[in-house]
Amino acid sequence: MSGPAPQHAPPPSQHVPVLLDRVLELLAPSIAAENAVVVDGTLGLGGHAEAMLRAHPRLTLVGLDRDHQALELAGRRLEPYADRTHLVHAVYDELPEVLDRLGIPRIHGMLLDLGVSSLQLDEVERGFSYSKNAALDMRMDPSTGQTAADVLNTYAPGDLIRVLRDYGEERFAKRIVSSIVRRREQTPFRDSQELVELLYDSVPAASRRTGGHPAKRTFQALRIEVNGELEALRGVLPAALEAIDVGGRLVVLSYHSLEDRMVKRAFAEEVSSRTPAGLPVELPGHEAQWRLLSRGAESADEQEIAANPRAASVRLRAGERVADTTVSRETT
Template identity: 70%
Template sequence: MGQHSSGEDAPAGARHVPVALTRVADLLRPAIADRAAVLVDATLGLGGHAAALLASHPQLTLVGLDRDPQALAMAGRRLAAHADRTHLVHAVYDRIVDVLGELGLPRVDGVLFDLGVSSLQLDADERGFSYSRDADLDMRMDPTTGPTAAEVLNTYPVAELARVLREYGEERFAGRIAAAVARRRARAPLRRSAELVELLYEAVPAASRRTGGHPAKRTFQALRIEVNGELDALRTALPGALDSLAVGGRIVVLAYQSLEDRIVKRELAERSRSRTPVDLPVELPDHGPELRLLTRGAEQATEAEIAENPRAAPVRLRAAERIREAA
């Protein structure tokens, strides 16, 4: 969603610095420069990447998706100078194929995913994404729909809550935390982030707190992913985005935690391999790789980028180019 992060406690100015902007622009340039190209920014956020790309490429048409109506409105103001070349759509990125169909754009030249929570969401206290500021336990990226974090905590069976914390937060003490939540909600429902943070300080062993970072970090991540269906949305969105790329088109994905990055890595690797049996001496027709990987593994932020924007610290960037139509 524009300027993204899974981290916390960055200075307020960080929200205006899109992560890896120069690298993103360099990777997309061969696919969108000097032609009437179409780029999908699947996580528009505050429009930082989009504004720079539209300014650099006067023939570029941008399709910007975001599930957060507030972010979409702010990005619209930021991109007003390019309004004749933008389509801003209130949608989760797993609807990318539907949105492109509705716009009559079956093929695009570039796709950008900047995953995680946007700076706008982290910095808005009332949204409840941050464990460092007390707020209602909401965590919805689209505040108009879906269950809140409080509803998850107060209504999920203990085993299901433990699964969410274990799978989405990679939380070693998921069972202990889920049991503590159950005891607490039997007395009174959890409503505020400070209540949850206090509970986590008590539930997570002190020895782990000394080495494992803030005891709330993993639980807050897990709740956010569950509330917003982030991993399921990504699993649907990535294949749709790749299928929409024209030959020569490029995709760039910025992920901020290992679960997202694993999904991206697997999908790109799968499509960059030949499907010709290894014992055959020649490539079978329509069996060659669909994609060429543009990054060796996942690229990380430079020290200079992290100094400029601390929220870039966890980023994992991967990119690929479409080299042939799918069979």
């Protein structure tokens, strides 16, 4: 018996990029010059990319995405700018290899809009949403790797607890995993609705009333594990900070505390001096490499959230490279 017809994402032209005006404002000083290169490390449906290319007629854009469908749709949207774009199937932590293949030694700006894309959420059959029943897939690149069902059905209980605690910050991880193990001994998990029903039964009623949807944290944790999101972010942050030239800027949009903490720490290290503590003067070549452009993490205002509910959880951090020295922290 055939299932429900696939529900497809809206056309890219209807996609609303998060914090678009603020992203353009922050990146403009570094990408307006002739021969400037900006990297959109999470191209998605190309909303931010299109706006940058439209605003800066001399800009070259490198767009990365691990999702073949996103690259295809974004490519159609960016067709008018095809002579100034390089769209690459890659995870953003592959940035050094991509730039090397393209012969680009340094870049002038980079945007990372983290988390799951609008395309992936809106394509019900991809299994990212807990509000619609679909196969438990959750792969951003459906052509490779394990699925969320594989994780649920094969991980040892201890590993599942770690995933839910570390990536979902789920305080009922042990209780949920006990239910998962009992269930999978009878029949393997296949569909999202099966998992949602189990989570409703596993999470205490009091928490369901005050803590949001009981599936939210588990689905987030599985998605992060399936796609290696935090490992990729851990790899791209130093690579981006190194690839950006003096005067260039990095803007990162995070959607949960795990990502935001990693971004905050990466910037904090770069905006501090490399001069050993206790010395009365700044040593030459040991000055801070970056300065912050945002005071703490910026959020979307009520007007943007009303127009684009997915902006509700966004946290923006941005910085500008102000120096380029060869002194490493290991030598100080």
